[in-house]
Amino acid sequence: MADPSTAAVAHHGHPDVTKRDFLKLVTGSAAAIGVGAVAWAFIDYMEPSKDVLALSSVELDLVPITAGQGVTVLWQGKPIFVRHRTPQEIKEAEDVPLSQLSDPQADSARVKAGHTQWIVLIGICTHLGCIPLGNKPTDPRGEWGGWFCPCHGSQYDTSGRVRRGPAPLNLALPPYAFDSDTKIKIG
Amino acid sequence: MAGQQHKSEFANPVVNWIDTRLPIFTMMQKEYGTFPTPRNFNYFWNFGALAMVTMLIMIATGIFLAMNYQPNAALAFDSVQRIMRDVNYGWLIRYIHQNGASMFFIVTYIHIFRGMYYGSYKSPRELLWMIGVAILLIMMATAFMGYVLPWGQMSYWGATVITNLFSAFPIVGKPIVTFLWGGFSVDNPTLNRFFSLHYLLPFVLVGVVFLHVAALHVVGSNNPLGIDVKTPQDTVPFHPYYTVKDSVGLCVFFLVFALLVFFSPNYLGDANNFIPANPLQTPEDIVPEWYFLPYYAILRSVPNKLLGVCLMFGSILVLFVLPWLDTSKVRSARFRPIFRQLIWVWVVAVIVLGVCGANKPEGIWVVLSRVCTLYYFLHFLVILPILGKLERPLPLPESISRPVIGGGGPMPSGAAAKPMEKA
Numbered sequence: 386m387a388d389p390s391t392a393a394v395a396h397h398g399h400p401d402v403t404k405r406d407f408l409k410l411v412t413g414s415a416a417a418i419g420v421g422a423v424a425w426a427f428i429d430y431m432e433p434s435k436d437v438l439a440l441s442s443v444e445l446d447l448v449p450i451t452a453g454q455g456v457t458v459l460w461q462g463k464p465i466f467v468r469h470r471t472p473q474e475i476k477e478a479e480d481v482p483l484s485q486l487s488d489p490q491a492d493s494a495r496v497k498a499g500h501t502q503w504i505v506l507i508g509i510c511t512h513l514g515c516i517p518l519g520n521k522p523t524d525p526r527g528e529w530g531g532w533f534c535p536c537h538g539s540q541y542d543t544s545g546r547v548r549r550g551p552a553p554l555n556l557a558l559p560p561y562a563f564d565s566d567t568k569i570k571i572g
Numbered sequence: 573m574a575g576q577q578h579k580s581e582f583a584n585p586v587v588n589w590i591d592t593r594l595p596i597f598t599m600m601q602k603e604y605g606t607f608p609t610p611r612n613f614n615y616f617w618n619f620g621a622l623a624m625v626t627m628l629i630m631i632a633t634g635i636f637l638a639m640n641y642q643p644n645a646a647l648a649f650d651s652v653q654r655i656m657r658d659v660n661y662g663w664l665i666r667y668i669h670q671n672g673a674s675m676f677f678i679v680t681y682i683h684i685f686r687g688m689y690y691g692s693y694k695s696p697r698e699l700l701w702m703i704g705v706a707i708l709l710i711m712m713a714t715a716f717m718g719y720v721l722p723w724g725q726m727s728y729w730g731a732t733v734i735t736n737l738f739s740a741f742p743i744v745g746k747p748i749v750t751f752l753w754g755g756f757s758v759d760n761p762t763l764n765r766f767f768s769l770h771y772l773l774p775f776v777l778v779g780v781v782f783l784h785v786a787a788l789h790v791v792g793s794n795n796p797l798g799i800d801v802k803t804p805q806d807t808v809p810f811h812p813y814y815t816v817k818d819s820v821g822l823c824v825f826f827l828v829f830a831l832l833v834f835f836s837p838n839y840l841g842d843a844n845n846f847i848p849a850n851p852l853q854t855p856e857d858i859v860p861e862w863y864f865l866p867y868y869a870i871l872r873s874v875p876n877k878l879l880g881v882c883l884m885f886g887s888i889l890v891l892f893v894l895p896w897l898d899t900s901k902v903r904s905a906r907f908r909p910i911f912r913q914l915i916w917v918w919v920v921a922v923i924v925l926g927v928c929g930a931n932k933p934e935g936i937w938v939v940l941s942r943v944c945t946l947y948y949f950l951h952f953l954v955i956l957p958i959l960g961k962l963e964r965p966l967p968l969p970e971s972i973s974r975p976v977i978g979g980g981g982p983m984p985s986g987a988a989a990k991p992m993e994k995a
Contacts, residue, residue: 426661427665430660435658
């Protein structure tokens, strides 16, 4: 594309820079800023909307859950395992040497102080996203008495820590807090 | 073409490699880079590009709206309100889409007027013009169905009234309406199919617009003088001259568009559409969107149902045969002293029809809409055919470039008798 004006005489000691170059730069920048600003609105449009965010926490009454029992609640479209651990299960979880774990984490770091009987987990296998079995007493719970993933055989202990692969990580913990001794708020 | 490989002239090796095998860059360069375009365009020639840009904006915003819209009679109204309140920037994207429809019609109507004023529909551009009228019809169908989707009172009753137009036809009328509805009233099946077609038709529109542009690039653009390009001196390359000129128009266009979207997004809307559709109650007065008002006035001006419907459709269909109704060989109104005045009378008639359509059909509005409907058709069916024979056109300039760069001097006076040559 032969541009007649680029051959124009340049001024002020910049032999290769013409007024046309400057105009092109300014025009291009203005257009880019405008398109970028609009593009941001379109991208943000696809993020979770306000009504989705408003449903981002659930409350759960713990009274009906007896020791050894677990319940599954839905939070942000994901299954949350809430389990009432027996004293023996707590002891097993606390006594494991961290050297035996592939994703070392102490049980105390996975429960709330003073509420060690309650373990709250995101019930999604860290391998490929299946929901592990074991939250119901009738389910297979694997060798470590926690959870067993039917998809590829990963096993988790009573603290939700991975004990046998292929899952690489412990079951994740959702953000939650005790509103009282018998009520938690997830999210 | 067997064995003959296209030789690309692009310096960039990647572009060159692609272009040698699929010469899209050569094509773009030919059609939008060096494309010879009459050098005397005024700003009326912006509006085709503006319409193209608006169409793309409508498709982009529409695709995003469809991500959150529910085409179900029970959910549609609330899903639109959710877009307005809960979805990030949903208000912006919906207001762009809603007001974009108005902007689309504004620029398209000006584009059509440009064609009428400068005689762009005349030989050899008849087919180009007819494809344009088809585009207008597709636009209208799309806009109508889109207006139904928010499922407010005006959506619902607009859909009821417009689909009932077809009941005017004897015998087949009622079955056609039942077919359009997919039931015995406007209801969920109607909404579902309108959504489906509202999503489809814009892509049909893109195809027909492609034909419109392709036809334009075969015969070349008309220009304000309405005379043919004769020498390369009469043209300038499309880029940078008209890319820049279109960009200036685009900035003004975006300014108006933004004023509408950000400062009075509901100015052109109807308050009744904030009420969810209610099949048991018709709003006090049914008014279509502003861009349909003139046709609506034509419909109501005739006391006979079938005749009113025929005239309304006829008011657009008559545009298809405009190239043959206008018998004058001179294209541009600039050289047609009488036509130049009468075309404005026609514009006034259309605007008055629009005002009539917005008012209740009583008293003076009935009289006015009848007079203007009569003039609308008189203009096409009587004035244009006769005027072409009677009117004595002004002398045409020898060429496009002569008044601009060629030696000056008075225009040759003998040109008046010279008929326009066919391209």
